[in-house]
Amino acid sequence: MKVVGFTFVRNAVTYDYPVLESLKSLLPLCDEVVVAVGNSSDDTLGLIKSLNSPKIRILETVWDDTLREGGKVLAVETDKALAAVPADADWAIYLQADEVLHEADYPAIRVGMERWRADKQVDGLLLNYRHFYASYDYIGDSPRWYRREIRVVRPGAGIYSYRDAQGFRKTGNLKLRVKLIDATVHHYGYVKTPAAMQRKQETFGKLWHSDEWMAQHVVPAEEFDYSEIDSLQHFRGTHPAVMQERVRQQNWRYDHDMSRNRYRLKDKFKQVVFRLTGYRIGEYRNYQLL
DSSP states (O other): OOEEEEEEESSTTTTTOOHHHHHHHHGGGOSEEEEEEEOOSSSHHHHHHTTOOTTEEEEEEOOOTTOOSTTHHHHHHHHHHHHTSOTTOSEEEEOOTTEEEOGGGHHHHHHHHHHHSSOTTOOEEEEEEEEEESEEEEEEOSTTSOOEEEEEEOTTSSEEEETTTTEEEETTTEEOEEEEEEEEEEEEEEOSOHHHHHHHHHHHGGGTSOHHHHHHHOOOOSSOOTTOOSOEEEOOSOOOGGGHHHHHTOOOOOOOOGGGOOOOHHHHHHHHHHHHHSOOTTOOOOSEEO
């Protein structure tokens, strides 16, 4: 079985992406990992090269900064990396620069890829998500956070990145037919120093919105205000081994007051239904679960 990883990244140093940890978590599962490194204002290219792994293949790209609607440029860059995956690969594993796999989940991922390798009705594999917020000690637990997404796909099957690169579709704008596997992506996109998070908010939003919208909705500040969150829970598990040093080096502290957890009435109702039935009302599902 041939497995190739793929990802894209730009300005990873400026925005403090755990991209090295992300790549390190991919390497044990892959024969090769394609990294589309966009034109950066920092030394992101040097950062990726510092891994010095023979499995890493760098694809230097130039982002189209005129694509400022719906995060489309992120899908374009994802597709560049996916297109570079060799046609003879059985599976392609995708992680974004702030997503990390836990080594405890490697067996489940391998078993899933082996089990569904020959079944061409299965377009991809669906993974669970754990979203960290503000620090490595808290995870979001309200319905605003997506709980599953496709992260393993068949290369060369007409599959492409969809909208802002959160998920995938295939020729004809069809949803992928997927199998759920017992593995969890650790998403650290909202874990940064307050200053770094503010820089990301003020810049990253331009991938979705015009300058006028940004001026009206994103207030310039020295630090991001993490207190404006509906509900969090303490994380009681373990971080991936490749994240341990980064976690130890965290140089800011965030304490969330659990008494401030608030759900909107409709979200409370959704949570009750979910606990009783396992069904989440109104959940966005960009896939067909087999």
